[in-house]
Amino acid sequence: MRVVIIGGVATGPKVAARLRRLRQDAEIVIIEQGNLISYGGCGLPLYLGNMVPEMDDLMRTSTGVLRDREYFLKYKGIEVVTATRAERIERDKKRVTLRSLTTGETWSLDYDYLVLATGARPLQPPLPGVGLEGVFPLHHPDDAAAIRQLIRQKQVKNITIIGAGLIGLEVADALSHARVNVTVCESEGQVLPKLLDSDMAPLVAREMEKRHIGLRLGSLVTELEDDGKGRVCGVRSREERWAADLVIVSVGVRPNVHLAEEAGLSLGVAGAIRVDEHLQTDDPYIYAAGDCAEQKHRLTGQPVFIPLASTAAKQGRVIADRLAGLDSSFAGVEGTSVMQAFDLNVGRTGLTEEEAVKAGYDCVALVASGYDSTHYYALHAGIVLKLVAERTSGKLLGAQVCGLGDGIKRLDVLATALSFGATVRDLADLDLGYAPPFATAVDAVIQASYALENKRNGKVHSISARALRELIQAGTGPHVLDVREQDEVDADPLRVPNVIHMPLSRLRETYRDLPVSPGLVTFCGLGIRAYEAACFLQSKVKGDISFMEGGMAVWQAFT
């Protein structure tokens, strides 16, 4: 059996390695158009930020062996042909035409099975000046090497990153330094528009502001300016112009499907190659996976295009299993995406509230603040967690996290629960590990699930920070009752109209004088005492009582 794999970065090597372990007799050939193979592309922002010292580190095994052609041949008995492009597939002949990018020579190679692992390429917006010197995507190691060299030569003062997606923000974090000005420009009205709801994204934006990263939201770049010598010197949007001597364009990727399309294979969502649960294309002898193929969303059952290295790795294994005759299939994705930037843990799994509403779910959501470990443990840090659930069934639909604390752990727990169709009630029953350095006795996930169940069952009403801000801005704000203690209020006052301060410790004596029309929203540091106050007041006072979710830990981002 000869298996030809087009693409040598992530999925391709994974298919090859697993197949080799299962079938020592298979002939396995990887065709890669570049010169580098099997590199950790996700580490490129870390390389820019010097958290990965050498580019080679991204291409070495954990024991330091360079994953080059020789490595694949000697360690795994896998042939890799680099600097060679697959030009055409003749499906009837089960043959692929190859062209050497060094000599121009072409030849063809027969296959029993073909695997398309052609990846994706960065989207290049049709922007005047996008081809200028000093304008880069960040996709290939060559891009990162060029950017780092430019910065090391100290020729860079003003960096603009176009696109506030996951990679854009990782790059902003990596390059943020006292010596340079970093500006991030995003056409949508929030950072991470594909990752977070608009009531979570400001938590990230606030952290960027603290680090003096210029953030231009809702700002469409119209032109990159030429300095007259073919180098970029500025960025123009509809409203303004600012200086830039390095521009990184990070507005997403597009699947590489030219070869598949020419061969008449069906394309699916986002123009990615359509595959079934076995990662088979229309052609039973051709598989596709990784960043060039669509995935099925486990929650909605709908095809999606969420290119990720972790997905590519799992898919590669499935293809190898199938080729070796094992019954294996790819379960799909939940849209789990995480990142570290500005010391924050940021991520989501499942659907955002906005996506869930769009998908037709009647949903209920809640933002909760908590800590990643006991507050008396010196190294604890905050987490903001948003849970989204179906209103009637209580089925978990998705979760988002943001905070300095270990939120990704909680996200992994939620991603796991999601894959089993968990309800929010199921989360409350989880027997998670508790010790003071690792969690609170009631873990942040469980605490949030309690709060969402209280809300879903109508035990208490709540309002999000964003909604409260909108009401206040519209001049129709309710009274806000700050139940924090005096020292907390002094340290960090709540600056809104109609604020009343009455510490929870005195509420039971003094609540009778409270104005409750047109409504009263309780407020505290994390939202927990505010909830407690709301529980008390709604039993004592007639009126529209609710608490603000997440407390000052969230509100800070909305002021």
Add this chain to the structure above:
Amino acid sequence: MRVVIIGGVATGPKVAARLRRLRQDAEIVIIEQGNLISYGGCGLPLYLGNMVPEMDDLMRTSTGVLRDREYFLKYKGIEVVTATRAERIERDKKRVTLRSLTTGETWSLDYDYLVLATGARPLQPPLPGVGLEGVFPLHHPDDAAAIRQLIRQKQVKNITIIGAGLIGLEVADALSHARVNVTVCESEGQVLPKLLDSDMAPLVAREMEKRHIGLRLGSLVTELEDDGKGRVCGVRSREERWAADLVIVSVGVRPNVHLAEEAGLSLGVAGAIRVDEHLQTDDPYIYAAGDCAEQKHRLTGQPVFIPLASTAAKQGRVIADRLAGLDSSFAGVEGTSVMQAFDLNVGRTGLTEEEAVKAGYDCVALVASGYDSTHYYALHAGIVLKLVAERTSGKLLGAQVCGLGDGIKRLDVLATALSFGATVRDLADLDLGYAPPFATAVDAVIQASYALENKRNGKVHSISARALRELIQAGTGPHVLDVREQDEVDADPLRVPNVIHMPLSRLRETYRDLPVSPGLVTFCGLGIRAYEAACFLQSKVKGDISFMEGGMAVWQAFT
């Protein structure tokens, strides 16, 4: 409705607080025999190790308010009576007799519902000298305060901890310091005998040895020696005697059930109060929870006694819900227990292999080494993960972790999966968060699940480090093929008889000369290349080929 709660540390305040939020009109009284209430007992080892500066920190809310009687009254409308012991329950009259421990006065209190949250007390072994000065349990803040004072007065040179359980090791970690000698003494043949299998525990023991903590396993203490002035000065076991001026006895706890027993309530496993899923005792007006009550194990359905603060908190909520008329029940425990000591993440969920075998499961288990984040990320660290599954169904039965890396995150994922009856195959499909600082593209959990599935399906044979050591010690060892590169072998040679060195990079050329009788075990750094080598060899060579699980990362603990 008057609810009387006996016990004011963990479960009691939790019941009271939730019940207050649900029912503003309930009369809630907590009776506590001590002077302190609602303290974070799990933080006492951290206090000893100065990771919690002041004892009060364990009794304050996250905003710094001391959780004393006044706090419960003013913030929550809950009455707390301290220094008062509940002496007798008259179930027919629904009345409890109380005695003030300060004045000796007795009185009785009628209840509509009674909650027993009487906790547990440290087991005191019947040991000569156990009552000497300088001998302490570590259970109450007073114990910790006395120990810390003794150490601060610099009167302590030699500390012995009796019991290498979770708290014993947390204390050993907290007190290990260049200025003192710390010895841990355990009657069983391993550390953490209730937490880890015997093939995982040596990973912890090795770390203790690195820190110069004296470890005496299988060593039964027979006497604590008196210095003639009523102070402890030494410890004797059957075999030896050593100096000790501070002894901490940490050999487990026993539930406080005197009150329940006298009232004729049934006791269950380990003598703890028997309760149903609603945490109700035999008496429909009496609930019990926390460290004084048994729990149901979610996997086996059997009653167990695993006292933990996280369980107490969840149970407290369930009782409050029931008292408020809500339909709520306690799902049970999975035996999840975690700890941090010697910089290690250590923990388990579900059944250990030894427990699973004892419970009658036909099980298959595997130890896997990996990293908590990408190896090119500067801050990555190692994880050793053990998975236990039912052989035929592949159903996950339990997991254990140990390592400097973030293993507790993986354990929480596994605990979550376990609660949904996951199979090992389900784990392989998890869409966990991947970014280089948080995980590897194939997360350690998924990697381990792959490996266990390969083993379970008979694709490859493996042997644990412990089993290999036993074979070698018995003189019936197989040939061991070390497939690491020369530089790795030079840095950290494998010192066993019959070792052959042949790097994986040369194996495909040179395998023909290998001796395979009476068997060949491949070996590497983490077990991954050894697996790969075994896959290759078993297709090429007739003979009994297997790989050693976990590689040098595990083997180090067995030499």
